[in-house]
Amino acid sequence: xxxxxxxxxxxxxxxxxxxxxxxxxxxxxxxxxxxxxxxxxxxxxxxxxxxxxxxxxxxxxxxxxxxxxxxxxxxxxxxxxxxxxxxxxxxxxxxxxx
Numbered sequence: 260x261x262x263x264x265x266x267x268x269x270x271x272x273x274x275x276x277x278x279x280x281x282x283x284x285x286x287x288x289x290x291x292x293x294x295x296x297x298x299x300x301x302x303x304x305x306x307x308x309x310x311x312x313x314x315x316x317x318x319x320x321x322x323x324x325x326x327x328x329x330x331x332x333x334x335x336x337x338x339x340x341x342x343x344x345x346x347x348x349x350x351x352x353x354x355x356x357x
Contacts, residue, residue, distance in 0.1 A: 260296075263289055264353060268333070286334035290327045297323030329353065 263285065270282030301316050309315065333353070 260289060260292055263292075264330075268353070271333070271336075283334045286330050290330050293323055293326045293330070 267282045267285040267289065270278050270285065273279060273282075297319050300319055304312055304315055304319070
């Protein structure tokens with residue numbers, strides 16, 4: 260997923276509106292991917308029923324919400340058309356977290 264993210268971020272910085280629109284679409288698909296990944300992990304944890312299940316499920320769901328919000332924010336920044344320097348800073352921060 261990090262390679263897809265890198266590609267999407269690179270596409271957001273392009274001058275072509277078509278390429279930027281495709282990047283937004285790519286980011287929206289990644290939001291779905293994160294949701295599926297987190298829900299899969301939650302299902303696995305629930306089936307094993309570890310002692311810290313409730314806490315772990317809360318942590319996973321919070322992480323999923325955070326990641327999805329970051330991707331959504333990144334996709335929507337294109338409508339504001341932030342300067343390339345801001346996109347680059349955000350890209351570096353996202354990659355550092357992975």
